[in-house]
Amino acid sequence: MSAKIPLNRLLDLSQPEFLAAIGGIYEKSQWIVESFYNFTLSPSLDAAVIQDNKEKITNVRVLFNEIELLLRNSSKDRQLQLLKSHPDLCLKIEAATEITEESKHEQKSSGLSTLTAEERETFTSLNNEYKAKFPFPFILAVRNASKQTVLSALRGRVHSTLEQEMDCALFQVNKIAWMRLLDEVDAPEGKTHGGFLTCHVLDTANGIPASGMVIELYVHENMDGVQQSRLLKSFVTNSDGRLDGPALKGEEFKVGMYEWRFYLGDYFAQFSGSRISGTPFLDVVPLKFGLDDPTEHYHVPLLASPWSYSTYRGS
Amino acid sequence: MSAKIPLNRLLDLSQPEFLAAIGGIYEKSQWIVESFYNFTLSPSLDAAVIQDNKEKITNVRVLFNEIELLLRNSSKDRQLQLLKSHPDLCLKIEAATEITEESKHEQKSSGLSTLTAEERETFTSLNNEYKAKFPFPFILAVRNASKQTVLSALRGRVHSTLEQEMDCALFQVNKIAWMRLLDEVDAPEGKTHGGFLTCHVLDTANGIPASGMVIELYVHENMDGVQQSRLLKSFVTNSDGRLDGPALKGEEFKVGMYEWRFYLGDYFAQFSGSRISGTPFLDVVPLKFGLDDPTEHYHVPLLASPWSYSTYRGS
Amino acid sequence: MSAKIPLNRLLDLSQPEFLAAIGGIYEKSQWIVESFYNFTLSPSLDAAVIQDNKEKITNVRVLFNEIELLLRNSSKDRQLQLLKSHPDLCLKIEAATEITEESKHEQKSSGLSTLTAEERETFTSLNNEYKAKFPFPFILAVRNASKQTVLSALRGRVHSTLEQEMDCALFQVNKIAWMRLLDEVDAPEGKTHGGFLTCHVLDTANGIPASGMVIELYVHENMDGVQQSRLLKSFVTNSDGRLDGPALKGEEFKVGMYEWRFYLGDYFAQFSGSRISGTPFLDVVPLKFGLDDPTEHYHVPLLASPWSYSTYRGS
Amino acid sequence: MSAKIPLNRLLDLSQPEFLAAIGGIYEKSQWIVESFYNFTLSPSLDAAVIQDNKEKITNVRVLFNEIELLLRNSSKDRQLQLLKSHPDLCLKIEAATEITEESKHEQKSSGLSTLTAEERETFTSLNNEYKAKFPFPFILAVRNASKQTVLSALRGRVHSTLEQEMDCALFQVNKIAWMRLLDEVDAPEGKTHGGFLTCHVLDTANGIPASGMVIELYVHENMDGVQQSRLLKSFVTNSDGRLDGPALKGEEFKVGMYEWRFYLGDYFAQFSGSRISGTPFLDVVPLKFGLDDPTEHYHVPLLASPWSYSTYRGS
Known part of the structure; x- marks a missing residue:
């Protein structure tokens, strides 16, 4: 190209x-x-x-x-x-x-x-x-x-x-x-299209931001017809359950399929009342989403307990 | 063993x-x-x-x-x-x-x-x-x-x-x-441990069961320390948004990590008002979950719109 | 009439x-x-x-x-x-x-x-x-x-x-x-239109059905232009987090606006790890919904932790 | 007092x-x-x-x-x-x-x-x-x-x-x-305890902020043992689905039970593909919540389609 x-x-x-x-x-x-x-x-x-x-x-x-x-x-x-x-x-x-x-x-x-x-x-x-x-x-x-x-x-x-x-x-x-x-x-020289990707994790079992959770961001690529995922970045959520700054912005923010992986099992294991054992119901939670418009803000959060989660396109 | x-x-x-x-x-x-x-x-x-x-x-x-x-x-x-x-x-x-x-x-x-x-x-x-x-x-x-x-x-x-x-x-x-x-x-001869796995997909954008949606079930296996996923079965949801019978039961229902893949993008493309185009925000939705107790019923449903979804361990 | x-x-x-x-x-x-x-x-x-x-x-x-x-x-x-x-x-x-x-x-x-x-x-x-x-x-x-x-x-x-x-x-x-x-x-003599109302409460903090929760059902009536709510029935959820049978069916199942009231605060107070105190974030949760078709099944559940909840029209 | x-x-x-x-x-x-x-x-x-x-x-x-x-x-x-x-x-x-x-x-x-x-x-x-x-x-x-x-x-x-x-x-x-x-x-003279209340409404059916939605805020008061609700304020969500500034802050932000009322039915009626008719499943959605700590930020949002909604204590 x-x-x-x-x-x-x-x-x-x-x-x-x-x-x-x-x-x-x-x-x-x-x-x-x-x-x-x-x-x-x-x-x-x-x-x-x-x-x-x-x-x-x-x-x-x-x-x-x-x-x-x-x-x-x-x-x-x-x-x-x-x-x-x-x-x-x-x-x-x-x-x-x-x-x-x-x-x-x-x-x-x-x-x-x-x-x-x-x-x-x-x-x-x-x-x-x-x-x-x-x-x-x-x-x-x-x-x-x-x-x-x-x-x-x-x-x-x-x-x-x-x-x-x-x-x-x-x-x-x-x-x-x-x-x-x-x-x-x-974009005009010296500028970008302006889109960016953010994340937020809420611990709905305890009603607090999920801080200290490891999150990975993968991109899904089509290699000769075969879908492959490649690790782009690793993050640890801050005290507000957010990343310090956008996960992707500027040149990095490209149209395509991406995937968060949330290390939920690790996060919930820390609670002293936690009865984690055996095979946890939720462990590493994958969340696959498409970025379609390089000029927009994509907020893709997770609301999670050890037994349930939800997500949505936010803004 | x-x-x-x-x-x-x-x-x-x-x-x-x-x-x-x-x-x-x-x-x-x-x-x-x-x-x-x-x-x-x-x-x-x-x-x-x-x-x-x-x-x-x-x-x-x-x-x-x-x-x-x-x-x-x-x-x-x-x-x-x-x-x-x-x-x-x-x-x-x-x-x-x-x-x-x-x-x-x-x-x-x-x-x-x-x-x-x-x-x-x-x-x-x-x-x-x-x-x-x-x-x-x-x-x-x-x-x-x-x-x-x-x-x-x-x-x-x-x-x-x-x-x-x-x-x-x-x-x-x-x-x-x-x-x-x-x-x-x-289990006693001629019986099983009794656990089984079911699914249900609700279309929360239209307030109806999501019928005709393709769902795949994978098992995650640890092969010499490498995680691999293997397709077990494919389903199409019935008119009530459910599978016809349990996805796993009896001998098949084994402790381990599993993954649903919901073909959400295909499902929502059928609506004539659908503005599906570019890279859809949600396309194939993965849902990774653990089965821990071979004697229990695991109901693992999806509630989804083209822009949001949630899941939980149900019963 | x-x-x-x-x-x-x-x-x-x-x-x-x-x-x-x-x-x-x-x-x-x-x-x-x-x-x-x-x-x-x-x-x-x-x-x-x-x-x-x-x-x-x-x-x-x-x-x-x-x-x-x-x-x-x-x-x-x-x-x-x-x-x-x-x-x-x-x-x-x-x-x-x-x-x-x-x-x-x-x-x-x-x-x-x-x-x-x-x-x-x-x-x-x-x-x-x-x-x-x-x-x-x-x-x-x-x-x-x-x-x-x-x-x-x-x-x-x-x-x-x-x-x-x-x-x-x-x-x-x-x-x-x-x-x-x-x-x-x-409906034909001796029959009803067939619609009925059911409920289900899941405790997403603990991954279990919310059993023993008090639920009230109110109907909203328009009295000379003033909206009023009238208590119809009280329930206690069974071990599966459900009511024993439909909340409304047959003659009782009438088109109109209804409201569940879920005694969430009482339910979560029972857990010994519960730090319930002060003014709980969620206490009695109201859920107002319309029944529009006397021939259909309305399943109106609640998925709740002490800090979050969701609902949907199920089937 | x-x-x-x-x-x-x-x-x-x-x-x-x-x-x-x-x-x-x-x-x-x-x-x-x-x-x-x-x-x-x-x-x-x-x-x-x-x-x-x-x-x-x-x-x-x-x-x-x-x-x-x-x-x-x-x-x-x-x-x-x-x-x-x-x-x-x-x-x-x-x-x-x-x-x-x-x-x-x-x-x-x-x-x-x-x-x-x-x-x-x-x-x-x-x-x-x-x-x-x-x-x-x-x-x-x-x-x-x-x-x-x-x-x-x-x-x-x-x-x-x-x-x-x-x-x-x-x-x-x-x-x-x-x-x-x-x-x-x-609080020290000339200051407040610092807590405030915010809101956000996301339209999960369309994947956009719900702008132009009417929201009312009520306080629940105990009058001689009788619970009564009193309208405090009315809002209309802005283009980002938010209110222009906190709903409560400073002196107004008092411990107690409050209630949002979201005019969801009105909001979703505007979509030309909307099949709104009869008694809508969701019309005015009540959300009752407690404010317990006058020094904290309470973010109490709604994620809604015409057929489902969820909420949580955010930050």
Whole structure:
């Protein structure tokens, strides 16, 4: 993968360079990014206006929102045209020569090439039903989606109304564009996307922060189709049951699947009333979660007793 | 490991055979099991009484409770003697020639032989503090306990009062005896220990049972010191969000560490309002739990939305 | 309110009697119930067919589903006609002489007559927006809805697409029809609607069922506009943390707002390690919940430690 | 009740005044506070030392910890003497002329005077068992404890060992002393005790902070033996699902029972996909909790979907 371009440098590019960089984020629909450039950065505009526009685009999220607005305000026909431009997930990837490089990559990882005969039949049947009902192909922006996820989503969405499904498909298309944009554009030089990951452990048996608990953070990586987990960092919770600072931030905070491992058994063994023995019900508690947006705060806490726990996406 | 003896056959053994089979469940304290035999099964008793006693011992739990009662009703001196008979966890295993085979096995897996110098120092210091305070060695019945668990328990219990700690140590000793008894004695012929494992998934976002969700059950095994997980079974939840029958029961229901994997991402993708895309916050949710008692019912459910979940040991 | 008619007797009525009994469940649209009668119970049908049809309608839910199917399979025009037949929530109730008796009753309890000037303005503005966008009035089937609930729902739904909103409005219309049907029709003679309420308390601090806990069940009643709670029953949880049998079933199981009160403080005080003192964080825990469908099982449990609790609609 | 004395003024009192103010916090054991005065504030000490000591006592918690340390370091005999000085909860209050005014007040509110004959019998029997086992009376520091709480605690503690129970009784005695100290001493002039109450609502169905939700805060007051709730404040959650600042702090933050009421039904009605209708399962969610320590932060959040919720004491 080529290096990403910092946001401030991107905004200084000429139109051809700009389109070469991010013109392809919407499938075969360069007009969207082109319109954005022309309305916002074109040399035909007044220099002060251009400068003003550039200053407003403080991060990648703002840039994306501006671009996406042009799609939203476009006619239903143009939106439909965009949806129709997407490849059909069901047709064999090798046969689909009109697919862009980006979407080829995205489809492979969903594991569609390894369908059983029975699964392929279910899939084809649902996809045919979908195509008969809607004037555009089924679009799903889940990264590394399993075939089950694709089938499950297809099974659910085939029952939508046209308006609902058009709304949903545009949501997926925008999500794909956003992910492609993030693949190409970095934060402005000297800055980061701003997202970070925090943790907190509460001991609900004693009504106190769980201090002194060991926590490990792993990242899940797809190595040639095999899922592997790699230890990133180890922590010990402080007196407030928190980590001293974010677990991930700046460059380290990357989209992907992660896993906390909480050493709950060790923590609860310390209580003198503890009757820990045999095989504890809860020992090392794994908590697997996805980071999807590099501009957001993810607070992923644990509330635990020796016999129960819960977690949630906090903020 | 030699084959286990069914409970009914055990009760028919002569005193020497009986003691050979289970006399060693309390460390170097055969008198406890011996007393039990003499009070309950000795040929010197009336035949009708023996028969009656045998019939009352319907399962291994009843047998253990009867034996343990004799320890509880014994004098404080004899109890203290029993505690003192236990090996010192801190002394090198190889140097401890007076340790019985059973406790040698149990100590090895706690990974004490791989302490760093610093950890050994902390450990020795705490253990010395413990020995100065209490007239018996530190006893912990956690199977495969990590050194952290041992240290954590030691750190907590060193602050107990003598009465509290004697109570705790006897609890651990009884737990060890119970585990050793289960290693030797099977359920009566034609029966099982009676424990079983069940599951239930509730969709808290929609207030309904999560039906049609794929769940896998793994067992965690210690292969030459390396933890490995092995797939045991796959399930699909029924219309009530449950499995059709216990996930484990009878012979299959063995003490150990297990793991559910819930295919939450696939499940929630089916809802037509679902905005699933990118990297979902929750996808495959792992839930690692220990089964400790082969005579009990373990209900290990999941309550989940796309953004939160909780679990607990139910019944 | 007149007495309800048992389901079996309803099915024996003549067409005029049948329509007099339940013809009005869909606002000003007697044709739906009329169609049902003609297709299923009309004397012009073969006697064996009628008998067969009656036997299939084993409970009120089946009856409703059969009637509702006729609406679902009707043309979009007729569905739109039905939606348009509903009164406008915004117009003053006294001025709305064309409103049926049923909907008059339902509107009053939503407290719309007590809007402040500012609220009325917000309401009118949103309602005008709604009417300009959709060709039918805003319909909401919430019993005793507060003005905030109505405004909140209006605020959300005004942004829907036409298809989404038509779907939603039909859902509300069906819900109103279902509630009206339940007001008129009882279970078959000698039977009940089948719904029941159960409870379960888990002690998540100790990983055991919370046995011996006192639980009270209250019903919330609207007395001349004032909410009052009335004690229905007291329970003590059994050894499995459950009640011995359903808390409500049969005739007692009525739609409405209820409240469990769990005597958590008393329960946790019994543990010898308990440091209960001062003002406990949790003492008597109230849990207020609505029963909405007299044909369903409501399982409303509590999972609690002295410092945390959770609940959910189970099954 | 007479006005409280600010901490800084208390420390300037003469010994007789000081003892008159807080000498009675430990039942009939003025020597504890007297020792504190003599060691810390006595005019016989060097003026610079006194000044230094005063400066170290920055808040009531520090003051209490210093006093309590003297009790902890005293001989077991003196501790036992203190425990024995407490009145017997079982003897009729009117007959107990040797009870100090403070403990008389505390006993009345536990409702012991309204025991049924059967309850009195259980109570007396347990209390006799307790007195036969322990050389001091049963002590419980729960404010407004119901008779069930007292019985439950008595039932649990009667099984403790002497060491455990002496530890527990001293904990209760210290808690009583702490509560009495807070009744007499205010924060230093111009300051507060420092405790505050915060809230947070997470929408676990959508994985976002629940913004725009109405929350009310009530206080529960005991009016002539009748529990009444009084509305203190209303809030609307901000974009982060929090309140703008603490709900209670400074003078307002008083020990007692409180209740949040969360307008959950209104909140979830706004979602266009919401199928709200009939009687919602959750509408106004009550959450009753105790504030026990005026120097601490109480974070009492709600995690909720339309079908489930949980809460906990956070920090």
